[in-house]
Amino acid sequence: MxxxxxxxxxxxxxxxxxxxxxxxxxxxxxxxxxxxxxxxxxxxxxxxxxxxxxxxxxxxxxxxxxxxxxxxxxxxxxxxxxxxxxxxxxxxxxxxxxxxxxxxxxxxxxxxxxxxxxxxxxxxxxxxxxxxxxxxxxxxxxxxxxxxxxxxxxxxxxxxxxxxxxxxxxxxxxxxxxxxxxxxxxxxxxxxxxxxxxxxxxxxxxxxxxxxxxxxxxxxxxxxxxxxxxxxxxxxxxxxxxxxxxxxxxxxxxxxxxxxxxxxxxxxxxxxxxxxxxxxxxxxxxxxxxxxxxxxxxxxxxxxxxxxxxxxPPAQAARLHQAAWTIQVGAFGTQAAARTAAANARRLADGGDIRVEPVTVKRKPVYRAQVVGLRPSDAQEACTALNRRKTPCVIIKPVLRDVASR
CATH class of the missing domain: 3.40.710.10 (DD-peptidase/beta-lactamase superfamily)
Known part of the structure; x- marks a missing residue:
């Protein structure tokens, strides 16, 4: 106590x-x-x-x-x-x-x-x-x-x-x-x-x-x-x-x-x-x-x-709004750097979870820094705030994972 x-x-x-x-x-x-x-x-x-x-x-x-x-x-x-x-x-x-x-x-x-x-x-x-x-x-x-x-x-x-x-x-x-x-x-x-x-x-x-x-x-x-x-x-x-x-x-x-x-x-x-x-x-x-x-x-x-x-909103739009959207803020050479970038983005998003996604590019491992589980409006606001700070950000839609904005 x-x-x-x-x-x-x-x-x-x-x-x-x-x-x-x-x-x-x-x-x-x-x-x-x-x-x-x-x-x-x-x-x-x-x-x-x-x-x-x-x-x-x-x-x-x-x-x-x-x-x-x-x-x-x-x-x-x-x-x-x-x-x-x-x-x-x-x-x-x-x-x-x-x-x-x-x-x-x-x-x-x-x-x-x-x-x-x-x-x-x-x-x-x-x-x-x-x-x-x-x-x-x-x-x-x-x-x-x-x-x-x-x-x-x-x-x-x-x-x-x-x-x-x-x-x-x-x-x-x-x-x-x-x-x-x-x-x-x-x-x-x-x-x-x-x-x-x-x-x-x-x-x-x-x-x-x-x-x-x-x-x-x-x-x-x-x-x-x-x-x-x-x-x-x-x-x-x-x-x-x-x-x-x-x-x-x-x-x-x-x-x-x-x-x-x-x-x-x-x-x-x-x-x-x-x-x-x-x-x-x-x-x-x-x-x-x-x-x-x-x-x-x-x-x-x-x-x-x-x-x-x-x-x-209509059922289809409601499902879209309630789905888990993702923002991605770059790919990094180390897992630690990607996690730091994702944590900074997560603070601006005020929601979602940090995810570091390992991928291979030209036979070299890189780590994508992402914040997952966002609503579309939160994803858009977070990317807008990050772009103002000269930080690259893309919005990835659920399911189809299309890039929605930069």
Missing amino acids: AGNACLPRKRSLRWLPSVATCVGLIWAASAHAQIGSARYSSIVVDAATGNVLEDVNADQPRHPASLTKMMTLYMTFEALRDRRISLDDTVPVTGHAASMEPTKLGLVPGTRLTVEEAILGLITKSANDAAAALGEFLGGSEDRFAQMMTLRARALGMSRTTFGNASGLPDPDQWTTARDLAILARHLINDFPSYYRYFSVPSFTWHRRVIFNHDNMLRTYPGADGLKTGYTVASGHNLVTSAVRGGVRLIGVVLGAGSNSERDIHMAALLDQSFTQMDVPIGRRTAPQPRMMLIASARAAEAPARPQALPQ
Whole structure:
């Protein structure tokens, strides 16, 4: 357990743990829980009672990445509940907000978006520019908003959490724990039942573009209805999920996984194990049906406003959008160089998994650096950002693997 020695004070409200002291090589309690990462943490709790059903290194400091946006959303929902803002209020876009790294909506300085559009951008796209704009709107500046976030987190019982920004982009002063994130998830669910439904939105339309939710658990794990994914190089692949079965709601947190697929599979296993522990039948693993209309109708009486279920594209187009697209950022003479290039591209894509593909060219081995498992819009945005940095990038479509753009 992380003691006070791991939480030295640094300026007001900020602390920087000694990683060498506080984050050692982690060996999980069982072969089931160990996923081979020194930054791995997990916890599963009963949402109704807060009882812990499983935890591994749940109090060790970790970088939250885009899970930070859960706190940004909590602050937004709180302002909505208290009628300090409304869903139709417009949020100004500053140069600071527009300058955020991808993933982003592509906001332009001097324009505006509504509070509801910003909420949907955070939940589906994990948009860093929308998060910064909301932070400035609610706090006057993003730095001040981060201080507000930290104060509110501590009041909620998140004693080991310090926020540095509204988005989760890398900040050496930004830390949390699996246990603190479970506390935050419980509060999002229990404090704002009429706004929590946003986490189930499968997609929304932004400037005539359909943006799909990054959270694969909504589509693959029966009963899952939110919350958030996250990734940075320092944090690894993070996930907070809530699921309901047999009238029992569980909240799971997985931090530091090696890939999106590993993270999702591990989360499903932890939730299955915990449901079984509570004598809730697991049942057959089938893809859940869309839940947005069910949630909205069940909570219509208490919801002050409701996002409309968006028309989905035709079946063929939907399958194309949901397929695994790939970007390729070059071929290299060594596997290490290819992996470094793929990791840099993965950071811009904010999704997908790194793949180094060995091939032989003119009898010499080379290694293709790729990021796989992307949605088409994410692949396009990543390649656009890489091309701006003079980095070659091609998009490879699924199945046919045609080159779609340079």
